[in-house]
């Protein structure tokens with residue numbers, strides 16, 4: 001039996017581990033943290049559960065190829081049925097509320113320019129209706145349950161393929177600017193980061209309009225734990241609190257050094273952030289052109305996450321809000337005029353009876369600010385200041401927050417770096433308008449593979465699963481092993 005070591009029990013690492021194990025490899029996963037899931041995680045504080053990962057899962061819908069991966073890896077089971085929210089977001093401002101629904105019916109179209117912009121948006125969503133990342137066998141793979149790509153699938157995806165080059169050149173914000181009504185522009189701004197390309201914006205929105213993208217109840221950790229349990233039930237092993245420190249070669253074998261031992265394997269799959277791995281894992285930093293490009297050009301997606309436990313029932317408020325703040329505020333040099341707030345009042349298991357969890361993501365590059373605060377000793381105080389500021393501004397729209405806040409918690413990019421060792425606390429790849437994304441090769445050298453967020457152009461859970469699936473296939477092909485997916 002060939003042995004493979006997977007570095008990292010995030011979603012990509014677990015995906016490749018499950019498929020490698022199903023295909024007959026002996027699998028050992030080394031994870032630096034104490035639980036599975038990587039940046040896609042959920043945690044509890046004094047009776048409140050904070051969802052710090054998945055907000056929508058692409059491939060939740062049964063007829064999509066990606067759904068098969070979520071089933072085969074054990075991610076989706078009976079214990080985490082998927083909830084499909086509609087509206088996707090609700091704008092809350094002085095004028096009241098406006099809804100971004102899956103069918104776009106809630107948008108308040110005020111003039112000819114908006115009518116045209118809406119027609120174009122519907123057209124683009126129509127083009128992407130059948131678009132999906134193909135989950136299929138790579139050429140030359142021996143597969144026990146062959147999975148091909150039907151030419152009709154390509155025909156159905158052709159409109160999206162044709163639109164792609166145009167959408168890649170434009171940012172999500174630029175796309176939304178077609179609408180004259182500023183409220184619509186603000187509402188659409190909740191979907192993805194503003195400087196991300198319009199392709200990611202349209203693709204994400206199209207998954208909602210096609211009835212996909214739901215929230216697996218129980219959250220990120222339950223989903224990741226399901227995958228970890230799937231792996232161990234198949235005979236795979238996960239060692240938590242066991243960071244891989246370095247890689248070396250001994251003949252055909254690849255050796256992985258941990259704090260206490262040297263493990264030998266026939267292959268290693270690196271699912272930790274490749275940007276970190278190229279400088280840390282190989283003794284000498286890698287100098288290949290792709291590694292140098294990554295060092296020079298990589299952009300990160302960072303956020304500050306704030307979770308609030310409120311001793312009040314907030315179920316009268318919308319689930320996912322884009323709040324327009326009457327009084328903007330500035331943190332880490334970034335001014336926030338709007339705030340995306342997730343309201344978990346309907347997830348009754350996330351808070352004590354009659355209480356509610358709210359979470360906010362403050363997007364933007366704040367790593368340098370928090371790193372400086374850490375080194376001058378003001379990190380904890382600055383976190384408290386930020387939380388107090390956020391509570392104050394949030395209270396303008398949700399007054400209960402100020403009076404009834406009971407528990408607060410905050411993660412900065414340094415938190416993501418500390419727990420998951422991601423580069424500058426990045427939680428997924430960042431695909432800007434008109435830019436190329438530097439990425440790592442899937443097969444770096446014989447027996448050494450990369451998978452996860454830095455192998456793909458786009459970011460999030462689907463690329464984590466797709467790259468994990470493809471890396472396992474590459475491994476099987478290289479070792480002449482039959483790929484078994486279920």
Ligand SMILES: Cc1cc2nc3c(=O)[nH]c(=O)nc-3n(C[C@H](O)[C@H](O)[C@H](O)COP(=O)(O)OP(=O)(O)OC[C@H]3O[C@@H](n4cnc5c(N)ncnc54)[C@H](O)[C@@H]3O)c2cc1C
Pocket residue numbers: 007008009010011012013030031032033036037038039040052053054055056057058242243244245271272273303305361419420421422427428429451452453454459460461462464
């Ligand atoms: C707040 C938030 C909201 C999000 N919302 C969504 C969403 O709604 N939909 C969506 O699709 N995506 C979402 N994402 C993004 C998505 O969760 C990530 O892109 C994805 O989980 C990345 O998976 P990964 O396996 O590539 O990387 P990671 O999660 O970074 O996994 C890498 C793993 O390697 C481990 N590791 C690192 N170094 C070592 C080492 N030396 N030895 C051993 N182990 C190591 C880490 O601890 C980690 O477990 C969100 C992320 C965040 C943070």
